[in-house]
Amino acid sequence: MQILxxxxxxxxQVVFFASVVALDFAWGLVFKTALQLTAIHEVARxxxxxxxxxxxxVRLTLDRFGTLIAFELAWGLLAAVLMPAAGGQPGFMxxxxxxxQGVVFDLLFSVLARPLPLGRAYVAILAGGIIGPSAAMAxxxxxxxxxATASQxxxxxxxxxxxxxxxxxxxxxxxxxxxxxxxxxxxxxxLPPQPAAP
Amino acid sequence: MTPAAPxxxxxxxLAFTPAGRTDPLFSGVTLAIRPGERVGIxxxxxxxxxxxxxxxxxxxxxxxxxxxxxxxxxxxxxxLGGAPPGFAGLVAQNPESQLFCDTxxxxxxLGLRSxxxxxxxxxxxxxxxxxxYGLQDRRDDSIAGLSLGRKQLVAILSxxxxxxxxxxLDEPTSYLDAQAADRxxxxxxxxxxxxxxxxxxxxxxxxxxAGFADRFLAMDGGRLVYDGPPAEFPQRPGLxxxxxxxxxxxxxxxxxxxxxxxxxxxxxxAPVLDGLDLTLARGEVVALGGGNGxxxxxxxxxxxxxxxxxxxSLELAPxxxxxxxxxxxxxxxxxxxxxxTVAAECGYWPANLGLPPxxxxxxxxxxxxxxxxxxxxxxxxxxxxxxxxxxxCLAAVLAGAPPILCLDEPTTGLDDANMAVMAxxxxxxxxxxxxxxxxxxxxxxxxxxxxxxxxxxxxxxxEEAKPPGGAP
Amino acid sequence: xxxxxxxxxxxxxxxxxxxxxxxCAYAFACQDWRVLAAIIAILAGLLAASGEWDRGxxxxxxxxxxxxxxxxxLFVLGGVEKSGSWTEGTLLGLGWLGLFALRLFxxxxxxxxxxxxxxxxxxxxxxxxxxxxxxAVLFVSAMVGLLPRAFALARQVVEVQRCRGLAPKQLxxxxxxxxxxxxxxxxxxxxxxxxxxxxxxRGIAAAAATAGLRPPFGPGDALFLAxxxxxxxxxxxxxxxxxxx
Numbered sequence: 001m002q003i004l005x006x007x008x009x010x011x012x013q014v015v016f017f018a019s020v021v022a023l024d025f026a027w028g029l030v031f032k033t034a035l036q037l038t039a040i041h042e043v044a045r046x047x048x049x050x051x052x053x054x055x056x057x058v059r060l061t062l063d064r065f066g067t068l069i070a071f072e073l074a075w076g077l078l079a080a081v082l083m084p085a086a087g088g089q090p091g092f093m094x095x096x097x098x099x100x101q102g103v104v105f106d107l108l109f110s111v112l113a114r115p116l117p118l119g120r121a122y123v124a125i126l127a128g129g130i131i132g133p134s135a136a137m138a139x140x141x142x143x144x145x146x147x148a149t150a151s152q153x154x155x156x157x158x159x160x161x162x163x164x165x166x167x168x169x170x171x172x173x174x175x176x177x178x179x180x181x182x183x184x185x186x187x188x189x190x191l192p193p194q195p196a197a198p
Numbered sequence: 199m200t201p202a203a204p205x206x207x208x209x210x211x212l213a214f215t216p217a218g219r220t221d222p223l224f225s226g227v228t229l230a231i232r233p234g235e236r237v238g239i240x241x242x243x244x245x246x247x248x249x250x251x252x253x254x255x256x257x258x259x260x261x262x263x264x265x266x267x268x269x270x271x272x273x274x275x276x277x278l279g280g281a282p283p284g285f286a287g288l289v290a291q292n293p294e295s296q297l298f299c300d301t302x303x304x305x306x307x308l309g310l311r312s313x314x315x316x317x318x319x320x321x322x323x324x325x326x327x328x329x330x331y332g333l334q335d336r337r338d339d340s341i342a343g344l345s346l347g348r349k350q351l352v353a354i355l356s357x358x359x360x361x362x363x364x365x366x367l368d369e370p371t372s373y374l375d376a377q378a379a380d381r382x383x384x385x386x387x388x389x390x391x392x393x394x395x396x397x398x399x400x401x402x403x404x405x406x407x408a409g410f411a412d413r414f415l416a417m418d419g420g421r422l423v424y425d426g427p428p429a430e431f432p433q434r435p436g437l438x439x440x441x442x443x444x445x446x447x448x449x450x451x452x453x454x455x456x457x458x459x460x461x462x463x464x465x466x467x468a469p470v471l472d473g474l475d476l477t478l479a480r481g482e483v484v485a486l487g488g489g490n491g492x493x494x495x496x497x498x499x500x501x502x503x504x505x506x507x508x509x510x511s512l513e514l515a516p517x518x519x520x521x522x523x524x525x526x527x528x529x530x531x532x533x534x535x536x537x538x539t540v541a542a543e544c545g546y547w548p549a550n551l552g553l554p555p556x557x558x559x560x561x562x563x564x565x566x567x568x569x570x571x572x573x574x575x576x577x578x579x580x581x582x583x584x585x586x587x588x589x590x591c592l593a594a595v596l597a598g599a600p601p602i603l604c605l606d607e608p609t610t611g612l613d614d615a616n617m618a619v620m621a622x623x624x625x626x627x628x629x630x631x632x633x634x635x636x637x638x639x640x641x642x643x644x645x646x647x648x649x650x651x652x653x654x655x656x657x658x659x660x661e662e663a664k665p666p667g668g669a670p
Numbered sequence: 671x672x673x674x675x676x677x678x679x680x681x682x683x684x685x686x687x688x689x690x691x692x693x694c695a696y697a698f699a700c701q702d703w704r705v706l707a708a709i710i711a712i713l714a715g716l717l718a719a720s721g722e723w724d725r726g727x728x729x730x731x732x733x734x735x736x737x738x739x740x741x742x743x744l745f746v747l748g749g750v751e752k753s754g755s756w757t758e759g760t761l762l763g764l765g766w767l768g769l770f771a772l773r774l775f776x777x778x779x780x781x782x783x784x785x786x787x788x789x790x791x792x793x794x795x796x797x798x799x800x801x802x803x804x805x806a807v808l809f810v811s812a813m814v815g816l817l818p819r820a821f822a823l824a825r826q827v828v829e830v831q832r833c834r835g836l837a838p839k840q841l842x843x844x845x846x847x848x849x850x851x852x853x854x855x856x857x858x859x860x861x862x863x864x865x866x867x868x869x870x871x872r873g874i875a876a877a878a879a880t881a882g883l884r885p886p887f888g889p890g891d892a893l894f895l896a897x898x899x900x901x902x903x904x905x906x907x908x909x910x911x912x913x914x915x
Binding site for chain 3: 021030053057089102140142145151154175188
């Protein structure tokens with residue numbers, strides 16, 4: 001498994017990575033907060049389409065285990081600092097679903113790199129898109145939310161919409177990747193594949 | 199320049215092949231540059247000027263993906279892996295992407311602080327630089343609120359502050375007004391003469407560059423085709439010197455656009471436009487001039503309906519609306535290109551206007567052909583050169599067939615060939631009855647296309663006096 | 671002017687984070703609403719006393735209030751399901767909601783307190799003191815520094831595409847979403863490479879890690895760490911009693 005190491009990253013890659021996290025966060029700051037003021041956010045996290053696009057593109061560019069864990073960690077810390085009450089998870093608890101999601105994303109992206117070079121994005125994001133919100137629900141239940149029929153129904157609906165929205169995000173990300181992958185700028189930022197173990 | 203001084207930069211059969219390509223972008227470059235030289239790197243778009251410039255200042259490993267072949271040395275040390283730290287400074291074309299700090303003073307000081315220079319010395323250097331360029335009263339201004347020209351100046355100052363041995367400036371006058379550009383070149387001339395700096399300037403404005411550089415390196419088709427004094431450089435024809443286009447006859451139809459007493463400010467800042475009056479007739483081409491921050495882009499945005507004047511009136515001809523009838527081309531083509539083909543990119547606005555597919559296709563074909571890029575219709579727009587992208591952006595506006603055309607610095611970063619195409623297209627639009635308002639720093643372009651020239655000063659429009667006899 | 675509660679505010683970021691994390695963990699463990707309410711009162715009092723209770727803090731309560739109707743429905747229905755009757759179930763659900771809300775406020779206020787009392791440069795110094803490599807510090811600086819520019823960039827692209835007829839309500843359609851996303855992403859990518867080049871040439875992104883600057887351990891740090899441990903006194907004592915019985 002090819003693991004992300006700080007020393008392998010150029011300054012350009014570090015700044016690019018930071019800029020994409022900033023972009024995702026800026027998007028979320030506006031739309032997540034706005035959507036949370038409606039009841040829509042409980043059943044459909046619409047803003048996730050763009051977040052998924054950004055995560056898939058950054059993972060395809062810096063194709064290493066650890067990229068999305070670092071992404072989610074950075075995002076979670078920013079969210080805890082700058083929008084502590086938004087997004088359903090209060091304060092530093094945002095890190096729990098974020099990191100859980102990141103681990104699942106990275107694991108599946110890395111494990112399926114050879115058999116499904118592009119299709120792995122669907123598998124990783126859809127699986128992570130179920131496990132992450134499940135972790136988030138677990139946190140809310142630990143805080144005292146009753147695990148009753150109403151909560152289960154709402155959770156089930158949000159998982160289904162999450163699958164649809166995340167799948168849409170992956171589709172768009174792959175459309176974008178097809179357009180930009182040949183660019184020299186992308187070549188400058190892509191991590192070359194590590195040599196296979198003998 | 200001290201002829202006997204050893205070369206600071208030496209290249210032998212230097213070549214560069216970008217990643218994903220088999221043919222080199224440039225090859226066979228052999229040269230030596232000595233301390234104190236002022237070198238202009240010239241050539242048409244896509245000729246390899248910027249890539250060569252990056253190699254000559256040792257930034258190629260940081261900024262480019264590809265393979266460099268041949269020999270490259272800095273102060274006789276091998277330079278293929280890059281230049282030693284502190285050797286070079288570089289200011290790229292887009293100033294917005296090179297600035298990191300919140301305020302002007304912080305940005306200029308950043309490089310000095312990172313090297314551990316004492317605070318007092320940092321402050322002295324920064325103050326001297328800001329004073330030289332008239333920015334000392336704006337040292338605590340937020341960079342985010344600066345015009346592009348001021349941002350470019352701040353980016354340049356931040357590199358001057360670190361006192362590099364070699365300084366590469368890529369199109370430094372794209373956004374600077376004439377006064378700031380003159381000041382910059384005078385300063386660089388002194389630094390090269392007195393401190394032995396090497397200045398490498400990539401520039402399309404050959405006349406201005408010839409006034410500064412003592413040596414031209416001309417690239418064409420990936421080869422170094424000229425290396426010598428500017429005076430002996432075979433000049434291309436440049437923009438045709440034409441008689442000033444005649445103003446359109448008054449057909450009694452009323453102006454296409456009338457602004458009366460327009461006042462506009464960003465937030466609580468001082469007004470950018472303050473009681474501006476301007477009228478634009480069908481068939482007219484009005485060139486809008488003025489220094490950095492004068493309000494040219496702001497005016498174009500207001501006409502397009504992207505903002506509302508705080509006072510005054512802005513009227514289009516009866517029955518017109520800005521969304522449909524005003525076409526606005528902004529400065530940065532990268533801010534709009536997204537589609538999978540050139541044709542799809544060009545057809546975005548007509549599609550949003552709800553036109554039928556057949557008409558969209560016809561308009562796209564006509565617009566692309568008119569700009570000389572019809573053969574690129576099926577290509578990915580991301581692979582176009584900068585000049586081609588600018589043409590595509592104009593085509594994308596023309597495809598909407600707006601009666602009023604607003605162009606923001608349409609010639610920025612363009613070589614003479616592309617500029618000539620732009621000029622021809624603008625004249626054709628006016629001849630076909632469109633009203634054109636273009637903001638431009640380029641007096642040659644304005645002279646070539648404009649029926650009238652207006653200057654923004656103190657938030658108002660001041661007509662420039664017409665030279666006698668219709669001369670440019 | 672000296673900031674209020676200067677002793678506490680001058681504490682190093684790691685001590686404050688440790689305090690906040692300890693509080694967060696405790697909020698989950700604590701079942702007594704009176705203890706949670708007391709913690710909230712103390713945190714709110716500290717925030718107000720330090721002069722940091724501003725409009726942003728009220729906005730947090732606003733965001734919570736906006737989500738209240740949905741939570742109310744979930745809790746009441748959950749209570750009814752457990753108890754079998756509407757009256758009892760509603761009261762039960764409201765009780766649960768109260769405890770949930772108290773826990774949420776503890777988490778949010780702990781977070782806000784740490785953030786308001788920790789300057790960005792303090793945080794970076796703390797990261798360096800923890801031995802974090804220069805690239806990681808650059809990552810954090812770039813992320814925070816590029817955040818406002820991300821807003822500006824998105825606004826710029828929205829404006830450009832509006833000139834070409836993009837309307838906000840069309841964003842759900844792929845073609846229009848891509849019209850915003852692709853230029854923003856590519857410009858951000860280009861900016862990252864240009865910025866990195868500019869920083870490298872100015873010596874910012876040094877390969878060598880800077881020497882760790884250990885912040886001094888002051889009275890504020892001691893107070894925070896003591897508080898972080900003190901809140902666990904009762905649970906630990908209860909645990910010990912349970913073991914010994």
